[in-house]
Amino acid sequence: MGWRSQSCTDACVAVFDYDAIVLGAGAAGLMCAAVAGQRGRRVLLLDHADQVGKKILISGGGRCNFTNIYTRPETYISANPHFAKSALARYAPADFIALVERHGIAYHEKTLGQLFCDGSAKQVVAMLLDECARGGVDVRCGQPVRQVTHADGRFAVRFGDLDFAAPNLVIATGGPSIPKMGASGFAYDLARQFGLKVVEPRPALVPLTLGGDDVLFRELSGVATPVEARAGKAAFREAALFTHKGLSGPAILQVSSYWRHGEPVTIDFLPDAAPGWLLDAKRARPRATLASALALPDRLAQTLADRLALPGELGAQTDRKLADAEARLKRWTFRPNGTEGFAKAEVTAGGISTANLSSQTMMAKSVPGLYAVGEAVDVTGWLGGYNFQWAWASGHAAGQAL
Ligand SMILES: Cc1cc2nc3c(=O)[nH]c(=O)nc-3n(C[C@H](O)[C@H](O)[C@H](O)COP(=O)(O)OP(=O)(O)OC[C@H]3O[C@@H](n4cnc5c(N)ncnc54)[C@H](O)[C@@H]3O)c2cc1C
Secondary structure, three states, X not given: OEEEEOOOOOOOOEEEEOOEEEEOOOHHHHHHHHHHHHOOOOEEEEEOOOOOOHHHHHHHHHOOEEEEOOOOHHHEEOOOOOOOHHHHHHOOHHHHHHHHHHOOOOXXXXXXXXXXXXXXXXXXXXXXXXXXXXXXXXXXXXXXXXXXXXXOOEEEEEEOOEEEEEOEEEEOOOOOOOHHHOOOOHHHHHHHHOOOOEEEEEEEOOOEEOOHHHHHXXXXXXXXXEEEEEEOOEEEEEEEEEOOOEEEOHHHHHHHOOOOOOOOXXXXXXXXXXXXXXXXXXXXXXXXXHHHHOOOOHHHHHHHHHHHOOOOEHHHOOHHHHXXXXXXXXXXXXXXXXXXXXXXXXXXXXXXXXXXXXXXOOEXXXXXXXXXXXXXXXXXEOOOOHHHHHXXXXXXXXXXXX
């Protein structure tokens, strides 16, 4: 770091010089700063929060689902589905796993390729800070970023009462999900300030709310069952959970990222049942009721049976009615009236348009020296460690280019 004095008018202001300033010390910013620092760049990492990596600390129930071994471009949503390919190929889950292992952090696969720390997410933050220290990164927290300007090929940042300058600036301030943790739309404001487009941000990996006829299902709050949930062309086989506001659980969070207002979400309540299972049940157990024939939690089975309005024994129903009931259970249609919003969204879909960025370096095509990484960019991963993998990969790509 060097310093010089700005042109003296009323008072001389110290300006500290770096090769790169990274705004946002979350997953992507920490990775980017560490990589650039270890390449010999003088890096300043700034965050308005009182500590770095706050979302890492709360992630995965405090154990940080830090990657997914099945990461592939199709596990991300973006206006340009090809954009993430380059960065993901150059920094794969194996690279992050190698880093975790070098730091002696024990981990395990929980399910579906999701890797979690055995101990605590704190280990991941400590690891990233250690990597930053190895790169001589200057990490500063707990002050607001008051102003960012750009002139003569230099970015100037006022952080609290101090002024910093560098020829490179990285936007790594994430998206607005969970505002009570200090998350904000700052990245978008900054991007717009520099003429970059922003794809309309929307809450993703978020519970859906039910209204109208579907409010009855809210009485099932707490009931969970494995389903196949669909929104548009996306389908996920995981658990769904009824809540006092509507629908949640991994299957619902996954489809919420694809769901658009006004569209239905369909649920296959018995994804493993063979076609014709209800007629078979009628033949095998004609005295059974529909509710008792459903291999589902009791309260859910009763609610679905009531909705299907087939009272009495299966043996008393026509085959036609039972075939119709089976078809409805396979494609039960909910029409969510909204989501629980950014307050409950695990991530933000949309963000800084990838059309404005180089997929190799994450640099803005129209503003040399300006980069954007992580969740701030219009790349959103599925639930299960994919979002951190994008943060690591995009942060690494920019860190290599700075
Ligand atoms: C509850 C929860 C659990 C999650 N669990 C997982 C998980 O297990 N696995 C997974 O892959 N993903 C998980 N995610 C998603 C993951 O946390 C994010 O995708 C990831 O943190 C994005 O990294 P980022 O660096 O882009 O942004 P962030 O990690 O959000 O970092 C942004 C940083 O910028 C700072 N900042 C914001 N505004 C400003 C400003 N105006 N000035 C200065 N600094 C600012 C913030 O303080 C923050 O430190 C979870 C998210 C939540 C909310």
